[in-house]
Amino acid sequence: GNSVTQMEGPVTLSEEAFLTINCTYTATGYPSLFWYVQYPGEGLQLLLKATKADDKGSNKGFEATYRKETTSFHLEKGSVQVSDSAVYFCALSDSYAGGTSYGKLTFGQGTILTVHP
Amino acid sequence: GAVVSQHPSWVICKSGTSVKIECRSLDFQATTMFWYRQFPKQSLMLMATSNEGSKATYEQGVEKDKFLINHASLTLSTLTVTSAHPEDSSFYICSASKGTGDPGDEQYFGPGTRLTVT
Numbered sequence: 001g002n003s004v005t006q007m008e009g010p011v012t013l014s015e016e017a018f019l020t021i022n023c024t025y026t027a028t029g030y031p032s033l034f035w036y037v038q039y040p041g042e043g044l045q046l047l048l049k050a051t052k053a054d055d056k057g058s059n060k061g062f063e064a065t066y067r068k069e070t071t072s073f074h075l076e077k078g079s080v081q082v083s084d085s086a087v088y089f090c091a092l093s094d095s096y097a098g099g100t101s102y103g104k105l106t107f108g109q110g111t112i113l114t115v116h117p
Numbered sequence: 118g119a120v121v122s123q124h125p126s127w128v129i130c131k132s133g134t135s136v137k138i139e140c141r142s143l144d145f146q147a148t149t150m151f152w153y154r155q156f157p158k159q160s161l162m163l164m165a166t167s168n169e170g171s172k173a174t175y176e177q178g179v180e181k182d183k184f185l186i187n188h189a190s191l192t193l194s195t196l197t198v199t200s201a202h203p204e205d206s207s208f209y210i211c212s213a214s215k216g217t218g219d220p221g222d223e224q225y226f227g228p229g230t231r232l233t234v235t
Contacts, residue, residue, distance in 0.1 A: 036226075043121070043210065044161075044226040089160070093222075105151070105212075105224060109160045 002027045006090050006108035013080055013115050021075040021111050023064075023090035031092040033057075033066050033073040034105070038087040047075075047088070080115045087112050120144055121213050123227035130201055131235055138196045138230045140211030146191035147213035151224060152184075155208040167194055201234045208232075 007022040025031065035047040035057070048057030053068035062077045073090060090108040120143040130136050140150060149168050153161040165181075167173040167188035175181045183205075185197040194213075198205055210229045216222035 041228075043228040044212075046223050046225075049223070104163055104166060105161075106163075107160045110158075 002031070002092060002094055002106045004090050004092055004106055004108035006088075006111050009110070010112035010114060013113070015082055015115055015117055016079045017115075019075070019077040019080045019084075019113070021088055021090075021113070023073045023075065023108060025071050025073065025090075025092050027071075027092055027094050029094050031094045033064070034091045034093070035062070035064055035073070035075050036089040036091060036107075038089065038110075040086070044089065080113075082115045082117055085113055085115045119215070119223075119225045121147075121211065121225045121227040123209075123211055123230050125230060126228065127231040127233075129233045129235060132202055133200055135197055135199045136201055136232060138198075138209055138211075138232075140194045140196070140213070140227055142192045142213045142225070145213075145215055145225075147194075148191065148216060149214040149222075150188055150194040151212045151214070152186060152194075152196050153210045153212070155210055155229070157208075161210060164196075198232065201232070203234045206232055206234045 004025045032051040034049045036044040037047045038044045048059040050057040050066035056065045064073050064075045087110045089110045091105045093105050122141045124139045152164045155161045163176050164179045165173045165175045165186050167186050169188050169191050173186035188194040208229050212224040212226045214222045214224050
């Protein structure tokens with residue numbers, strides 16, 4: 001079956017530090033990959049996505065590249081801000097139409113990020 | 118655009134009673150809606166997928182008679198937890214998709230409903 005593994009948290013950084021949150025996946029077909037963010041008290045929001053190998057998703061200074069050879073989609077940001085404190089979820093949506101998981105999101109366990117001034 | 122609301126945001130009910138949670142897409146038509154359950158400090162677990170006008174598809178291990186899902190219109194889906202017990206206490210989250218559930222479709226998430234069963 002499909003699965004997503006994220007690096008264990010929580011992650012605590014100082015403002016302007018470099019951020020990496022690792023994400024690896026297993027999937028039956030050719031999945032689309034997503035990073036969702038959940039700010040305190042709010043619902044999940046799409047941060048960025050990539051739908052095929054070597055695509056790079058980017059938004060709000062965050063980037064992630066779809067690496068099929070390493071089945072990874074690591075999230076990076078060069079300089080984090082206090083306002084980036086949130087829970088980050090890596091997810092995949094499988095494209096294998098013959099299976100029962102077509103179009104459904106499979107989430108990683110989430111990584112809590114706290115950024116201090 | 119693409120706002121999803123849930124009501125109520127939190128609810129406390131007594132064991133044995135039923136609770137209904139509403140999920141609405143406010144500014145778009147949602148062909149597909151999803152219901153998730155999130156335990157403390159854990160990931161989201163997909164419970165079921167519903168398409169407007171048809172029966173929901175439940176994930177393995179989810180009791181369809183306990184968690185009744187109705188997707189009556191393109192803007193409303195409801196989850197009813199029947200005969201609730203303390204172990205049903207959780208955070209329930211819905212999401213909605215404008216498309217047909219294709220892998221690249223974005224899902225728009227509601228803010229969640231905290232259910233506590235006493």
